[in-house]
Amino acid sequence: MDRIDIQLWLSPVDPSKLIGRTKGEPSGKVAERVLRARKVQERRFVDEGIFTNAEMNNRQLERFCVLDAACCEVLERLIERLGLSARAYSRILKVARTIADLAGSEDIRPEFLMEAAGYRFLDRIGKE
Numbered sequence: 001m002d003r004i005d006i007q008l009w010l011s012p013v014d015p016s017k018l019i020g021r022t023k024g025e026p027s028g029k030v031a032e033r034v035l036r037a038r039k040v041q042e043r044r045f046v047d048e049g050i051f052t053n054a055e056m057n058n059r060q061l062e063r064f065c066v067l068d069a070a071c072c073e074v075l076e077r078l079i080e081r082l083g084l085s086a087r088a089y090s091r092i093l094k095v096a097r098t099i100a101d102l103a104g105s106e107d108i109r110p111e112f113l114m115e116a117a118g119y120r121f122l123d124r125i126g127k128e
Contacts, residue, residue: 037101053097058090065093065108074110078117092116 041052048060095116096108
């Protein structure tokens with residue numbers, strides 16, 4: 001399962017939360033943001049022979065997922081707390097890079113790493 005980038009546990013939605021809910025971001029806006037992120041990745045990987053963050057190898061991870069000290073600290077805590085494998089570590093970096101792209105950020109920030117780690121549901125089972 002650690003070969004799967006995003007692992008989520010979804011429960012049925014409480015009907016009372018569906019009724020009278022506030023409107024979320026329109027699908028068109030989401031699609032625009034995804035298209036912008038895909039174009040960023042297309043430019044990033046123009047000479048790399050790949051098209052998306054998910055395809056990055058270890059060399060490309062080092063080149064395109066540079067982390068500042070705060071990010072390194074967050075990632076170290078996550079690895080220690082969750083006992084992450086090397087594969088899970090690289091998956092988190094790739095997803096965090098994508099979250100940064102969707103946010104229009106050049107840099108991976110600690111909150112992007114935390115969000116990406118939050119999508120690693122199966123890594124947390126029995127470790128919290």
